[in-house]
Amino acid sequence: MADALDFSASAEQLQPRLQAAVSEFIGEPVTIDQLRQLTAGAAAQTWRFTAQSQAGEQSLILRRGVDADQFAGALGKADEAKVIAAAVACGVSAPEVLGVLHERHGLGEGFVMSCIDGETLPPKILKDPRFESARAELAGQCGTELARIHSVPRTQVNHLAVNDLRGQIDFYEDSYRQFDHPLPVFEAAFQVLRRRVADFELPESSLALVHGDFRNGNIIVDETGLRAVLDWELAHIGDPMEDLGWLCVNSWRFGNRDKPVGGFGDRESLFSAYQAASGQAVDPTRVAVWELFGVLKWGVICLYQCHVHLSGVLPSVERAAIGRRVSECELDIVDLIDAGGELWR
Incomplete structure (x- = not known):
């Protein structure tokens, strides 16, 4: 198993591993494209991309945790994803979590969720x-x-x-x-x-x-x-x-x-x-x-x-x-x- 990519990894380095992970989450082969980093915030990196499968194309978000900055007891990405999933199930307006990254994915800690269009700035x-x-x-x-x-x-x-x-x-x-x-x-x-x-x-x-x-x-x-x-x-x-x-x-x-x-x-x-x-x-x-x-x-x-x-x-x-x-x-x-x-x- 390959070592997890660090947080300086480029889109080209992330893409093949992310494609394999998303294929697993969706349950069929996907091709990902237009992978670009949106933020490198204090607690996480955010990447946006499209995933093309037999079911069609969808816009998705990858959230990767930054291990060096867990001030104030911030949740790990797996636990954060669990909270989001529970909230969405109860009618809260939040992105749907498609899957949580594991060691086998070689991407470090994180999860993939749906992309909701709109403004955040x-x-x-x-x-x-x-x-x-x-x-x-x-x-x-x-x-x-x-x-x-x-x-x-x-x-x-x-x-x-x-x-x-x-x-x-x-x-x-x-x-x-x-x-x-x-x-x-x-x-x-x-x-x-x-x-x-x-x-x-x-x-x-x-x-x-x-x-x-x-x-x-x-x-x-x-x-x-x-x-x-x-x-x-x-x-x-x-x-x-x-x-x-x-x-x-x-x-x-x-x-x-x-x-x-x-x-x-x-x-x-x-x-x-x-x-x-x-x-x-x-x-x-x-x-x-x-x-x-x-x-x-x-x-x-x-x-x-x-x-x-x-x-x-x-x-x-x-x-x-x-x-x-x-x-x-x-x-x-x-x-x-x-x-x-x-x-x-």
Whole structure:
């Protein structure tokens, strides 16, 4: 058996092994073409290609895991694929998983899924006139989709760990301390969150499947609105309000500060749609706690990305640029604590 190709492999090197794997997944010989890399993100590579078989041609996506960057307990690709399959089976809008890569395929960790057409780049989603009508509906559609995600039976995702607010505060504060780069605003944020964490702990029965990274940039949008939810590697069992708070973090508004939901909508539309679809009331205070934690979490991740670059582990201009966004998170934390008033006293 050939060794798995590393992440510098070219399309020409990937193609024969990928063709064999997809033939196995589909159950008949296929010819793949137009294989091209779309992203080489922090957690995975994404490749798009077409597969031609007797049944016809289809557009597919290959997701390959990057073993060197599993910060924050990101799922392995096999486990991520299992979550996506469970979500799709329960009516969540996400790509269908055709098959999971194994050692025999010689491609490393990953999976193949269907390709859903649409836009993922936030600047285009927020500015392109083509999506004007979609933007008007998008916050409500996100609320409905999150309700579907949170309704996936836990028995279908029993391989996921519980990751509540207290556990996440512990994890990110421990990580932050390891960088040996103290920031007064981050110190204050950890303190105010720890003062209130006991007030927002939930019983085990109230925890649900949480996407963990539901935001503008991880959704596919077309002229009608939300088409699919992507990037499930941070999925876990936790407080459903975490996903709503994360979606409202200012970093995902991409400059549209007056549109708290992804830069395209308002909290009222998000909350009302979620309540209508789930039958569960939204607790705005818990969402606010998760939003503050989300900003702090993103700030620690920015520090981590900078550390990965500066340490020489994975040098990258993109990682260095992300590291410079720490200051944005500091400003957002100050704004949220100030606006929260008695919540943080």
